[in-house]
Amino acid sequence: MVAATARIEDLRIGPLSKTYRLSASSVLALKDVSLDIAGGSFVSIIGSSGCGKSTLLRIIAGLEPSDGGPVRLGGRTIERPGLDRGFVFQEHRLLPWLTVAANIAFGLKGLPKDEIRDRIEAHLKLVGLEGFANAYPAQLSGGMAQRVAIARALVNKPEVLLLDEPFGALDALTRIQMQQEILRIWDVEQTTMILVTHDIDEAIFLGDEVIVMSARPGTIKKRLSVNLPRPRDRTSADFLAFRREIYREFFTEAEAPFAYVI
Numbered sequence: 001m002v003a004a005t006a007r008i009e010d011l012r013i014g015p016l017s018k019t020y021r022l023s024a025s026s027v028l029a030l031k032d033v034s035l036d037i038a039g040g041s042f043v044s045i046i047g048s049s050g051c052g053k054s055t056l057l058r059i060i061a062g063l064e065p066s067d068g069g070p071v072r073l074g075g076r077t078i079e080r081p082g083l084d085r086g087f088v089f090q091e092h093r094l095l096p097w098l099t100v101a102a103n104i105a106f107g108l109k110g111l112p113k114d115e116i117r118d119r120i121e122a123h124l125k126l127v128g129l130e131g132f133a134n135a136y137p138a139q140l141s142g143g144m145a146q147r148v149a150i151a152r153a154l155v156n157k158p159e160v161l162l163l164d165e166p167f168g169a170l171d172a173l174t175r176i177q178m179q180q181e182i183l184r185i186w187d188v189e190q191t192t193m194i195l196v197t198h199d200i201d202e203a204i205f206l207g208d209e210v211i212v213m214s215a216r217p218g219t220i221k222k223r224l225s226v227n228l229p230r231p232r233d234r235t236s237a238d239f240l241a242f243r244r245e246i247y248r249e250f251f252t253e254a255e256a257p258f259a260y261v262i
């Protein structure tokens, strides 16, 4: 088993805004976004296309600067990428010429050989891919490749795992399986998880909280605590009540009548 982080620190985001400057214009992608996330919690972020979800995740990752507002992880201010944060993208982004083991180890430079071997082994086990160390990405299914991407993001034992639509390219059944897997991994690793998704059921199934964003400019519209026991039953009346509440943030009953017939 991979050792859990001793103490997971809270994230304090903003208030921050983000403007993308183009040659002849600018886009206000985020406006006055403030978000505190408890260490070790699972937070889902949902919102329409272009509301700034990926921008927010990239700022937390240190891949993108904000217009000046702070992001703090515990006592540290985040200004650039760091090993305390892992990132999983929608596409797996594995290097096709490297084996699964080498892909997982890619960011592990400077550690003793034994430590590298142990971490690869532990993380292959963590994502259920023992026996695939020497396989190449082209030999894996979409779900398996995304498991490798998750292992690669976790191998440096980050405090925060940032997941940007990680299951968006998977078929519906694999997606459900991966949702269960990510909960198991969360339980073992005790990492703070921040998931961007377009899928309302996925947001409710996974999140301790669901953050609903709205667009133009991107702001936080609503924050919902999902106080349902785990494992969650997607067909339960309580689950469906959460789904209805989130649908209401996007559509009126007249616009999406079927969403309300539950």
Ligand SMILES: Nc1ncnc2c1ncn2[C@@H]1O[C@H](COP(=O)(O)OP(=O)(O)OP(=O)(O)O)[C@@H](O)[C@H]1O
Pocket (backbone or CB within 6 Å): 020, 021, 022, 027, 028, 029, 047, 048, 049, 050, 051, 052, 053, 054, 055, 056, 218
């Ligand atoms: N590199 C960039 N340069 C200029 N504008 C950008 C850039 N990245 C994002 N934007 C703009 O910022 C806004 C927010 O984009 P972002 O990708 O964060 O939204 P999103 O909610 O993740 O969208 P989607 O759900 O479609 O992935 C959009 O209007 C987008 O066009």
